Every structure is written in C-alpha cells, then in structure tokens.
Amino acid sequence: MSQATTTDRSVPNTYASGLLGKRVPWYVLGAALVISAVSFLLIGQAGDEASFNIVGVVLLTAVLYMAGIFVTSLLIEGRRKATDRLVTALVGTAFTIALLPLISLIFTVLTNGTARFDLEFFTYSMRSIVGAGGGIVHALVGTLLMTLTAAIISVPVGLLAAIYLVEYGRGNIARAITFFVDVMTGIPSIVAGLFAYSVFAIFFGPGIKLGIAGAIALSVIMIPIVVRSCEDMLKLVPNELREASYALGVPKWLTITKVVLPTSIAGIMTGVTLAIARVVGETAPLLIAAGFTNNLNYNLFDGRMQSLPVMVYSQYVSQGTDPQAYIDRAWAGALTLILIVMALNLVARLIAKYFAPKTGR
C-alpha cells in the first residue's frame, strides 16, 4: 500500500478542495455493483458457464469500488483522504469476505440437511439399517454421554485449578500452571485422542475403543478452556467483597464458596457451556478413542460408542450402494450438529445475560 505522507504539499487547502458528499461513496458502490453484475452477465452469456456467479460479482464489485473511490477521492480530496477511504473499503471488504464462507456454509447445510431432517432421523439408530432410512439416536446418546462425562471430569478440576490460580496461587507453581494451561489450549484435538487411546491401549491391549476413552480425550481438550474462563470470571469478583467477608471473620474457604463463587456463578456457567459447545463438535479424538458403531450403546465402559460428528464423517466416507441415502444422513447430521452448537452458544449468552451478578461495579 502506498504510504500517505503527511507532509504532502500537492493539496493546497483541505477546506478549499472540498470533501466528497456523504452519498458519493454509495453512488460509487452502486456503480461498481452494476458494472460487475452486467459484465458477469455478459460473460455468462458468451461463455459456457451459465450460472450467475454471486461470489465473483461481490469480489469484482469490491475491487471496482476500491479503485473508483480511491480515484474519485484522490481527484477531489487529495491523497491522504483517498488512502483513508481505500483502507475503509479494504476493511469493509475483509468483513464481507469473512461472511461469504459463513453464508455459503449455512446455505449448503440447510438445503442439503433438510432432506432427512425428519422424525425417523431422531427416533432410529443405524442398527439393522441397510441403505435408506435410519437415524442418529445412537450418535446423540453417545455424544451426550461422552460430553457429559467429560464435563463431569473437567469442570471440578478446571474450577478448582482456577480457584487455586486466583485465590491461592503465588510463585513458580502458579506461573507454571498458568503458562501450561495456555499451552494446553493449543494441543491439537487429535493428539488428545491419541493420548486417550494410548492410555487404554497400554492397560487393555491394542485396538481398544471405549466411550470413556472418548470422554477422557474430550476432557483433556476441555480442562484448559474451563480453567481459562473460570479464572477470568473469578478475577472479575471485586476484592472489596472478599475483604468485607474476611473482616467479618469468615474463613477463606468459606469466603470462596459463599461469596466469590456465587458472585461469579453465571460467568462460570457461561464458560462451561461454551467449553461444552467447543468439544461437542470434536471428531478426530472420538474417531480414534471411541470408534464408530451402528448400535445404541449406553455403557461408557464397554464397547465402541458412536457420536454425532463421527457419524457424519463415517456416513460421508463409507457409502453403500445407495450413496444418496448416506450423503443425506451426513448432511442432516451436520445440520443437527450445528443447531446443537448454536443452541449451546445461545444458552451461554442467555445465562450470561440473565444470571449476571447484580453487584455494583
């Protein structure tokens, strides 16, 4: 990007040179849109590609707009303003670019996922299903059991660790824990899966796949997330509350359980919900640690356990003679998964909003 030198003397006077009217950028944008749409229509008619390429239109519009607004502004407002407008256009484009995959993704999942989003899909497992039909009950049960178990393991550990870091931790141990918790958030999920598999393989022989192994893999991913969010929430509790409690002669542990935790409980629950939302979509660790199956399995300690993301994956990868049935199930599963994750995110936000502490800050 060309540097706008602040000492540029080519503009005689900013006041005299005038500014672009408020509507001018919109006119330029409209012109860019029309030009790119028309040119794409022309290409579409001339070439073999009959489809009207929306992404192409958006990108071309962005490029044309940037060029247009830069030149217009350069002529009327001068170099510095022109650069400013160019950057504004660039920043807006960046945001639009990020929206494109999101919109495309949601559109695709919705159009493909609704084909099998029916009652049978939520009341059947895949046991004894050949070809079309079948459902995801076994995968939902597996996901629920493994995620809940992971939460049961990681929430106490994570919360207590956060309490240690905020209320007790000093010195090297605390610093080491903070550092490695941060590092742990970056562990690839597949490594967590390999870890859980290794643990069980060493004790029960190779090839073992268990629901509990999947849960342990998930909790390895979940613990650092819980620690981080709980830590942040506990830090938000004003020190005055603690001091008031101490002044009344309340022991420290009672202060924590009766004052600090209740004050921050909404934030903690939000954090935990978000952590659950994060692990519920994990595929790789469960593929390795818990395997896949077509049957309903309620027992974490015996046999393979299906989960929703793994089911989406395996339906996509191993299709039978009627591939469309498998693909439809994969997309419908993906839709369910997205809905679950978004619902969890929504719940987290609602908790944060309605259960927020009413302390004066």
Next chain:
Amino acid sequence: MTTPATTPRIKAKQRLGDRIFSSTALTAGTLILAVLAAVAAFLLVESVPALTEDPEEIDILAGQPFWAYVAPLVFGTIWSAALALLMAVPVSIGIALFISHYAPRKLAAGLGYIIDLLAAVPSVVFGLWGANVLAPAVQPFYSWLTENLGWIPLFAPPASGTGRTILTAAIVLAVMVLPIITALTREVFLQTPVLHEEAALALGATRWEMIRTAVLPFGRPGIISASMLGLGRALGETMAVAMVLSASGGITFALLTSSNPGTIAANIALRFPEAFGLNTNLLIATGLILFAITLVVNMIARWIIGRRKEFSGAN
C-alpha cells in the same frame, strides 16, 4: 487485565477447612501439569517401538526409514498452516479493525457474534463444505491460473481436476482460524489507550492515519501472538484437511496440482481406523511430532503475550 486479586498477607488462623480446601485446589492445579506430562509420556511410550523396530516390519512405511516418511507430512503440515495464516491474518486484522473502529458501536457486538459463529461450526461440517462446495467452485479459477500464470512455480500445471488441492485446504483452514485471530486482535485493538487515538485525531490525522500511528503499533504484539495461536490451531486441524485435501505425498510447493503433501493430523485420521500392531505406534509417533511442533508454537505465542502483559502493566 487486573491481576492482583490476591488477598493482603495477613497471618490468619489456619483452619482445617482452609487447609483441605487449599490443598484440593492445589491438587487440581498440579493435576493439569500432570495431565500435560502424561500426554507427552504416554505418546512417547507408545511411539518408541515405531522408532526402534525394523522399518521393514511396519507396513505403512513401505520400506522407507521413519524420517523419510515423516518429512513430507511435516512439510505439508507447516506449509498448509502457513498458507492459511497468510490469508487469514490480513483479513482478520481487517475484520477486527472493522468491528473495533469502523462499524457503528451498536452493531459492533452483533458483528463480532457473527464472526464467532464461524468458530462454532464443527470441523466435519467444514470438511463437507470444503469438499463438496468450495473445491468444485474454485476449480475453474485454478485451471485459469495454471493456464495463464503457469510459469510461476506456485501455479505450476497441471491443475487438479477436482480443485481439492493444498490451496483449497488452506482456504478452509483460513476460514477456521479466522474467528480465533479476529477475537484476539479485536480485544487488543479495543484496549488501545483512547488518549493516544484522540491525540492523533486532534492533530488532524485521518482515521487510517490514527490507526496506523496509534492502534497498530500498540496492537502489534497482540497480532503476532494471535497469529501464532491461529497457526497452532491450523497445524493441528484434522478432519477438514482429511476430507478436503488430495494428499499423495511428496514435497512440492505447487499449489494447484492434484499431488499435494499430506498433513500429520489428517494422515493419522485416515490411517488410524485400519492400523494395527506397529502401524499404530508409527502413527502415534507422528502425533508426538505434531504435539512437539504445536507445543513450541504455542509456547512462543504465550511468551510474547506474557512479555506484553508485563509491559502494559507498567503503563
């Protein structure tokens, strides 16, 4: 961020409840360190056989020595993640600036949530989307690039017939790390001292000049560490790459051909379900290497953040 939430050091009476509670908390804290150590230890134990046994015994290696097998995977892992980062970082900075300094205040939170939605999409769904929607969509563009710009080594022909190249995988990765980098840089940009910004504006700077002179210098360490975290995430991403990338081995920088290097994580996911015996150990050994790489990347990122914290604490 205000850290000093600790209580003043007054000698309080030690109660039994206090002692139990504090030691439980300490145990939980150290448990985390133990888990991390256990991850490393178990992976190490399980991967030793793959390194010590005769490579001939391991089917997957097909007679190659261990490192010859791993090298293209390590290359592919780093190469795809680097490409993803190259695309994601500028866009993320743009989005973060848009949300923090350009969008109307009332919209900003909502826009941030929309970007966060991207982070909520599970990686299998990204995989499905990348393989079925993105790859066919970009394929004509790839053909055009190889035909017209084929003299650039990166765009060397022949173009893949399906579009499932390392560039497509990198685009999917970029979309996936985008929300992570955006969220962090946005936070940093919002922390820019308002006085600095106002001072710049008062001196007659345009908005861009204000950002260039006040916001970006302040946010640089934040951008770097956010990028490193995004890199760590891209390095370890598994399912999306496994479903999108056409990996047929070999080290090559060509972006648009159908033979691309694989990545460690995707390779594990593709081979593990069928692996047995020493093959499993071999895959775990590659996982250990991935663990080491991400560990180093994350440590560097955290180190940068930590340094900045001390720096800004003095502010």
Next chain:
Amino acid sequence: MNITRNAKRWGSLAAIAIAGSVVLSSCAANEPNADNTDSESTLSGTLVGGGASSQQTAQEAWVAAFQDMHPEVTVEYDPTGSGTGRDNFIAGANWFTGSDRAFDNEELAEDNFAGCVPGTPIIEIPAYISPIAIIFNLEGVDTLNLDAATIARIFKGEITQWNDEAIASQNPDVELPATPITAVHRSDESGTTENFADYLAAAAPEVWTAEVSGDWAWEGGEAAQGTSGVVDTVSGGEGTIGYADASRAGDLGTVAVKVGEEYVDYSAEAAAAIVDASPMVEGREDVDLAIELDRTSTAEGVYPIVLVSYLIACSEYEDAERAELVKPYLEYVISDEGQAVAAEAAGIAPISVDLYERAQAAVEQIS
C-alpha cells in the same frame, strides 16, 4: 451458599432434563425390545465379531437380516480393520473375524487360538468376493480395453494422455481425445488399494515394482478419501480414471481387462469365477478354504481384479455357546439368500454353487 446451590441444582436439573428427553426418545424404534418375541427362533445372545472394514456394508446387511430372523440375537461386527480383527480372533475376543487375507501357515502352525480347542483346524471361507472396477470419465467413451501393463503405467503416471499409443493400439474402434489423464487413487489405507496393487504387481511385474500394501505406493496422481471420494472425484473431473468397488461404478465408463487373449468386462459371475479358477493353498485342512488367488489366470471369462475377503471361525469352540451362534450366522452368510442380500447392499459377487457346497460342508463342522 443458597445461590450456589440453586445454580448448581438449576444446572443439574437442566442436564437431567436434556438427558431424560433424549433417553426417552432413544428407545430407538429399531432397537430390540423385550416384548418383541413373536419369532420362532430360540437363539439368543450377543455374537461378537469384527475385522475387515471392507466387509462392513455386507456385514451390516447380514446382521440386519440375521437379527430379523432371530430377534433375540445381537450381532456386533466391529470394523477394526483386518489386522486388529485377526489379532482379536487369536486372542479369543472375536468369535469370528472378517479378514482381507487368510491366516498364513506360520500363524496356523503356532496354533494358539484362544477361543478354539487346541489342535482343531480353523475354518476360513472366502465368502466376500467384491469385484473392483476400473472406472473412468471420458466424454463419448463407455468402455475401454486395456491390459495390465497399460493400466499400471496409467496409474503410475507414465501415460499422461488418453490418445497415447499404448491405449489407442488396444482400442482401434474408439476415438480417443487428447485429454490429459488424471489418475485417482485412495488417500486412506484400504483393502481395495491392496488388491488392485496386488493384481498389477502380479500381472505387470515389470511395470509395477512397488511393494504391495494398502497404502498407495506412488507419488503423484489425485488422492481421494474412501470409495465414495474416488467415485465423486472421477465423475466430477474430465479425463479421470480410478478404481472402486464395482457396485459403485454407476454410469461411469469401465475398463475391460485383458485376460489371456480376451478382454473381460467386469461382472459378478466373472469375478466369482476367479475364486473357482484359483488353486487352494496347499497343506490345509478340508474346512480351510483359503485360496491362492491367481491374478494371472488365463481361464475363460475370469475377471481378475477382485477383493476376496474371508470369514474366519473355529471349527471347535472352547465355549459351546459360541458355536451355537456362529454356526447359524455363517450358514446364513454363505446361503443364496445371504449372498443375495449382500450383493444388493454391498455389490458383492455371490459365490459359485461349487464353493457354496464346500463352504457348507465346512460350516457343518462347527461345534
């Protein structure tokens, strides 16, 4: 404390509510029910098997039909892969296993199958015969004649144009375009790749010099995940060629492979014929139907690119209960009906009458 308690109770209530609603709805309509006993079958219990994932779809079909006949029986087929399946069978964890290869003489000589009575033979039946089609997508061309060496060179990337002399000379009647060839192979480890490579290594040893394994041996070419990935990639591109389970070939062009002096298009009969045309492994018991697949057979009407997968069981179980379940299951699998069910679901080639009779005699021995 009250707030904490309330919040915790609130949280656990929510969790229980969610769990409850799912569990309630999860008495999945197709899972077994206790009151569903209107069948005449007296069999009950859980039959544990596992092994080759190539058999998964067929096993699912067999399991589904078998469970319909015997509602009290649950059959678990765990697609762990052949290697793990065999290990688990040796360890006695699998009552039967599906495997992409038979046990070799060394493994049999050790004779330490934990689930079987020592000294009794192992039953191995090649009951899963799946033809592998070489599929291609080339406008205006439905079928091509190719010999093994040409196929090998195409997949190695040595032949890069469809109008190459090597292809054209074998297909004088076909007008071949100058389209570049994109050879598609599996990116995951698979029995399909292994058998395809095994055929090329046997029939064109001078070209296909790589070691045969489930992993693709050469660099280059397009890689796609799973059978569906290969089929999608081939049908999505132009000038593409790949190999996949024949049942998934659909509208794509298929290659007729040169056997002896003839070009044989794939068909279920031709694929089953290769098993009959192949000699038995020497020195095996009567119940052990392991064959030495003869990829270079020149017998008439034989299609040599097949994936043959075995069902392996003990002839005499330590635990008689196991025999009671394994025997009817295997009987069903090799029966006309069982083979037809799997042919429909997984596109296998039903075994020949001759093989069926020998297999039937072997399964009779299970006790």
